[in-house]
Amino acid sequence: MKILSERPSILVVEDDREISRFISSSLSxxxxxxxxxxxxxxxxxxxxxxxxxxxxLDLGMPDGxxxxxxxxxRQRSDVPVLVLSARxxxxxxxxxxxxxxxxxxxxxxxxxxxxxxxxxALRRAAMMSLRDHVYDVSGLRIDLAAGTVTLNGKLVKxxxxxxxxxxxxxxxxGKVITYRQLLTSVWGAEYLDETHYLRIHMGRLRxxxxxxPAEPRFLLTDPGIGYRIAAS
Amino acid sequence: xxxxxxxxxxxxxxxRLGTTEIVMLYLLAVIATSYFLGxxxxxxxxxGSFLAINFFFIEPRYTFEVANPESWAALLxxxxxxxxxxxxVKRLQNQTRQAENARRHAEFAREMAxxxxxxxxxxxxxxxxxxLIHHATSQPxxxxxxxxxxxGFSLACQYPAGTVTLDQRAAKWCSQNGQAIGPGSxxxxxxxxxxxxxxxxxxxxxxxxxxxxxxxxxxxTYLRGLLDQLATAYQRVRNERRAKDAERIAQEESIQxxxxxxxxxxxxxxxxxxxGATTTLLEQRKALSEIEQGRLLQSMAAxxxxxxxxxxxxxxxxxxxxxxxRDVVLDWQSxxxxxxxxxxxxxxxxxxxxxxxxxxxxxxxxxxxxxLLSQALGNLIDNALSVHHGSEPIIVGAELRDSRxxxxxxxxxxxxxxxxxxxxxxxxxxxNVHGKGMGLGLSIVQVIARLHKAEFHIEQREGGxxxxxxxxxxxxxxxNLE
Numbered sequence: 001m002k003i004l005s006e007r008p009s010i011l012v013v014e015d016d017r018e019i020s021r022f023i024s025s026s027l028s029x030x031x032x033x034x035x036x037x038x039x040x041x042x043x044x045x046x047x048x049x050x051x052x053x054x055x056x057l058d059l060g061m062p063d064g065x066x067x068x069x070x071x072x073x074r075q076r077s078d079v080p081v082l083v084l085s086a087r088x089x090x091x092x093x094x095x096x097x098x099x100x101x102x103x104x105x106x107x108x109x110x111x112x113x114x115x116x117x118x119x120x121a122l123r124r125a126a127m128m129s130l131r132d133h134v135y136d137v138s139g140l141r142i143d144l145a146a147g148t149v150t151l152n153g154k155l156v157k158x159x160x161x162x163x164x165x166x167x168x169x170x171x172x173x174g175k176v177i178t179y180r181q182l183l184t185s186v187w188g189a190e191y192l193d194e195t196h197y198l199r200i201h202m203g204r205l206r207x208x209x210x211x212x213p214a215e216p217r218f219l220l221t222d223p224g225i226g227y228r229i230a231a232s
Numbered sequence: 233x234x235x236x237x238x239x240x241x242x243x244x245x246x247x248r249l250g251t252t253e254i255v256m257l258y259l260l261a262v263i264a265t266s267y268f269l270g271x272x273x274x275x276x277x278x279x280g281s282f283l284a285i286n287f288f289f290i291e292p293r294y295t296f297e298v299a300n301p302e303s304w305a306a307l308l309x310x311x312x313x314x315x316x317x318x319x320x321v322k323r324l325q326n327q328t329r330q331a332e333n334a335r336r337h338a339e340f341a342r343e344m345a346x347x348x349x350x351x352x353x354x355x356x357x358x359x360x361x362x363x364l365i366h367h368a369t370s371q372p373x374x375x376x377x378x379x380x381x382x383x384g385f386s387l388a389c390q391y392p393a394g395t396v397t398l399d400q401r402a403a404k405w406c407s408q409n410g411q412a413i414g415p416g417s418x419x420x421x422x423x424x425x426x427x428x429x430x431x432x433x434x435x436x437x438x439x440x441x442x443x444x445x446x447x448x449x450x451x452x453t454y455l456r457g458l459l460d461q462l463a464t465a466y467q468r469v470r471n472e473r474r475a476k477d478a479e480r481i482a483q484e485e486s487i488q489x490x491x492x493x494x495x496x497x498x499x500x501x502x503x504x505x506x507x508g509a510t511t512t513l514l515e516q517r518k519a520l521s522e523i524e525q526g527r528l529l530q531s532m533a534a535x536x537x538x539x540x541x542x543x544x545x546x547x548x549x550x551x552x553x554x555x556x557x558r559d560v561v562l563d564w565q566s567x568x569x570x571x572x573x574x575x576x577x578x579x580x581x582x583x584x585x586x587x588x589x590x591x592x593x594x595x596x597x598x599x600x601x602x603x604l605l606s607q608a609l610g611n612l613i614d615n616a617l618s619v620h621h622g623s624e625p626i627i628v629g630a631e632l633r634d635s636r637x638x639x640x641x642x643x644x645x646x647x648x649x650x651x652x653x654x655x656x657x658x659x660x661x662x663x664n665v666h667g668k669g670m671g672l673g674l675s676i677v678q679v680i681a682r683l684h685k686a687e688f689h690i691e692q693r694e695g696g697x698x699x700x701x702x703x704x705x706x707x708x709x710x711x712n713l714e
Contacts (some may be wrong), residue, residue, distance in 0.1 A: 063540045090603050108540045110533070196564035199597055203566055207593060214589035214629070221569040223602035224561070 007033040008122060011052040013043040013069075014084070015062055023056065026111040032118070040064045047073070051156055054121055056114075057101075058084045059092065067092075074100035078128070080121040084109075090224040097178045097226065104176070110171060120174035120231040127173065137171040140209060140218050142170040151209060161186060162205050165198075166229075169219070174231030176222050202227060248280055251303075254289050255310050259317065266318040266399055276320070278314030282307055330450070337454050339496045340368055344458060348465035357469050358438070359389045361462035365390035365440065368458060369451070370445040376403050378436035385439065395443055402427045407436045414445045416452035426455060430463040438466070455467075467561035482677075491549055499542060502535040540615065545676050548607060552679050560604065560683050564597045567630035573602075574609045576629055578617075582615070586620075587613070590629030598637045600684055605639070605702075608680040611673035612641040614698050620697075621644030633703060638689075648698050677702070 010032050014020040017038075024034035035050050037043035040061050047055065055073075059066035070081055085093055088135050093104045094196040105114055127133045135142040139152040144167060149156045160168065164186045169177055179198055183191050191197065202221075206213040220228050258281035265273030286296055290303045298304050344364045351357040358375050368375035374396030376385040385403040390396040406413050406427045413419045414426035426445035430437040434528040440459050445452075509528040517525065568591045573581070575589055609628065616626045620643040627642040677700075687703040 108536070110537075166383060196597055199564055199566040199569065203568060206568070212589060213593070214568045214591035215575055216572050221573040223570060223573050223606040 007031055008054070009033040009052040010118065011043065011047055011050060011055040012036045013040070013061065014058040015039060015057065016058070016059075019058075022111070023063070023114070026115065030115050030118075040066070040069050042187060043069065047077075047079075049057055052079060053125065054080050054082065054118060056082045056084065056118075059096065066216060067096055067120055069073045070096060070101050076127070080125050082117055093225055094178050094180070097176055098180060099155070102172075102175050123231060124174055135173055136227070137173070137232060138217060142166060144170060149209075158205070158208065159166055161201050161203075162208070165201055166205060169227060169229040173229050176226045176228045178226040182224075182226065198227075251289065251306065253479060254304065258285055258413065259310065259314060261323060262314040263317055265323040270316050271318055271322040274318035275315060278311055280316065285310065333450070337368075337457070340364075341457055341461060342615060344368075345461050345465075348461065351465070352469060352472060354466070354469050354473065355388070357462075359467055361465070362389045362440075364457050365442065365455070365462070369455065369541070371445070372396050375438055376441060376442045377438045378407065385436075388438070388440075396443060398441060399425075399427070403441070404436075406439050412452075412456070414442075416445070416449055426452070428661055431460065436701050437463075452557045477659060482614060483682075484672065486675075491546060499539065502539045502542070505535040506532050506539070514706075523623065542672065543610065544607075545672050546674045548604075548676055551674075552676075552683070560601045562599045562601060562684075565600045565602050565605065567591060567595050567598055567637055570600075570602060570605050570609060570639065571628055571630060572611065574606050577606075577610065578613055586617070587626055588625045588627055590627050590631075592631065595630050596637060596707055597631065598707055600704070601680075604680045604683065608677045608702065609639060609641065611677050615673055615700075616641050616643035616645065616698075619643065621645055635706050636703050637707065638701045640699055640704040642693060642697065642699045644693075644695075646696070646699035648692075652692075 010027055012020055012023050012027070012034050012048040014036065015038050018040070024036055035046055035052065036117045037046050039140075040063050043057075043061075045060065057066050057069070064082065070083075073079070073081065083093070083096045083101045083104040084107055085096070085104050089107075096104060102124070103117050105117055133144060135144070141150045142148075147163070147167075149163070149166065149197065151160060165182060168182060168185055179195055180192060182198055183194065186196060187194065202214070202219065206216055206219050209218055210216045218230050220230055222228065262274055262277045262281055265277040269277075283296070286298060286307055287294060290307065291299050297306070337440045344361075347364065348357060351360060358377075360372055362375045370456050372389035372390065372392065372395035374387045376398050377388045378385055384400050385398060385407070387396060387398050402413050402423065402425075405419075406429050409419075410429050410431075411417070411419055412426065412428040414423045414428075415421055417426075424444065425443040426440070428440045428442075430439065440455075440462075442455065506616055513520070513525060513528055520528070560579070571589050575587060576586060613626065613628060620626050622644045624644050626644075628640075629642075630639050632638070652668060677689055681702050683707055689699075689701045689703060691699045691701065693699050
């Protein structure tokens with residue numbers, strides 16, 4: 001049974017007491033309702049009791065691998081999952097995103113950064129519930145239903161590949177889409193190693209959509225991981 | 233057959249041919265036999281010819297009797313000449329065969345030298361050498377190496393698989409004494425195989441084992457020649473590996489020194505500041521104004537961020553130290569994306585006018601590790617921010633320098649002494665006079681540059697300030713990539 005509350009509930013799965021304390025304090029102060037689980041067993045139980053709107057998960061839990069829990073969760077729930085990870089482990093970040101996590105936050109992080117990610121993930125989850133939404137941020141308008149892209153009111157002409165890439169990103173504003181996910185869905189699984197295709201076509205998209213391509217406002221790069229389209 | 237042919241021919245022309253011609257005809261048959269069928273057959277042919285001439289052509293004909301003593305002399309002369317000629321033919325044939333063998337061996341040895349020269353891995357080299365020697369000798373061939381731990385030898389490779397039996401005693405004796413064992417050698421000549429050492433090496437040397445050896449001196453010499461080539465190539469590859477190991481150890485030492493220097497300075501200073509600020513707040517909060525409390529909290533956050541960054545750099549160095557280039561993920565990267573990603577990381581804590589990008593649209597892709605390169609660029613920006621002054625922004629960008637991509641950070645600060653070069657970084661780090669963390673950050677940039685085989689340039693800018701650049705090796709044309 002879902003506990004009713006006007007404040008969005010967030011499940012924090014973190015075994016370090018000091019960290020979970022500051023996360024839950026800052027979430028409370030920002031108007032969310034945090035629930036803390038210190039291991040995966042509690043997290044599984046609490047998740048189905050509380051039915052949170054978002055889960056924040058530290059990967060290194062004492063009783064198992066957080067990635068397995070994400071994969072398990074994804075079979076039954078679309079609730080956004082924000083992963084806390086060490087800054088060095090790009091491979092792990094990619095593995096988490098590929099198995100269904102929505103975003104990651106590198107430790108150590110500031111509260112403002114965490115709250116921004118939480119807001120983005122919640123907004124995206126709300127948008128996903130509306131089918132064929134319209135991405136409309138700072139003059140860039142991508143109408144997923146109509147299949148049109150306009151920049152400051154002017155229609156932007158895109159090649160089919162650029163269009164597919166942009167749609168893939170615009171369907172999940174703010175979410176990192178890994179290179180693997182983009183290559184598989186745009187070119188096909190046999191093109192997984194052809195990352196230069198991505199670089200070249202993303203470069204062309206930036207040239208068409210960004211005022212200064214080397215300082216992009218919309219098409220953001222997470223080095224070694226993937227791309228995301230700015231959520232706001 | 234040849235004798236019958238010679239007899240028939242001589243019989244047919246007997247009326248016209250004299251004894252000399254008939255003898256010559258038979259001599260021809262003997263030479264032909266010697267050439268085609270060998271020495272022994274030629275001797276039989278000579279005796280047969282002797283009897284045939286006697287029987288068919290010497291008076292009285294069709295008996296073995298010889299009436300004339302001169303004919304005896306002629307017949308014996310024929311026999312002698314036949315035997316001598318057969319011997320000469322045999323010797324000529326032997327010489328030709330030896331010359332052909334020598335040419336073939338020399339050709340094979342040259343090919344072997346070429347094949348081995350292209351290899352730089354010990355295992356691959358031994359395998360190739362073993363295969364080639366097996367090819368040359370047509371005998372089961374193996375190479376045994378002294379075990380790293382414990383006593384004895386173990387077969388590193390063998391051709392064909394499972395055909396070589398290794399006698400530990402023979403291998404040990406051969407390796408310890410640096411002498412060959414087997415047929416045709418002075419040691420254990422009754423032994424059924426050749427066991428030969430890889431020349432004189434410090435400690436126990438590897439040994440070559442060739443089964444079913446023969447005592448033929450030419451074969452033994454040939455085999456020794458091939459083994460000498462293999463041993464020389466093996467020594468070269470081992471020296472190459474030792475040189476690489478030495479270089480790696482030197483790199484690790486330089487990284488360790490950078491780590492020690494940074495821990496003492498980069499970590500201790502911010503920790504002191506944080507501890508000071510927190511204890512002040514805990515002990516004297518009531519005595520402090522809200523503004524003062526806010527300042528202390530801000531300084532704690534700033535120092536903690538700095539500490540986070542320094543920790544990241546130290547972890548990177550440790551990681552690079554332990555793994556070297558193994559953890560570097562080289563892939564095609566866009567300089568525009570790297571610059572964009574690094575700038576956006578700094579945008580949250582710097583003012584817009586403090587930094588700008590400069591990347592030409594047609595800059596080619598580079599082979600790089602995106603994460604390491606972002607970190608290198610981030611470190612350069614951190615350093616630039618700590619010394620930059622004036623109204624001009626710091627420029628983070630990429631450009632082409634003689635077809636090579638350079639990523640750079642330009643500032644207007646006085647962060648580096650005049651004529652400072654990248655080679656002076658370690659000295660600079662010890663000096664520690666230009667703000668905290670510059671040395672560690674630069675050391676990492678230097679390591680990252682080296683892992684990318686990129687050049688690391690520190691250049692003084694006209695009008696003051698520094699341009700720090702990573703200049704990558706020339707890449708294949710971007711058009712080829714599509």
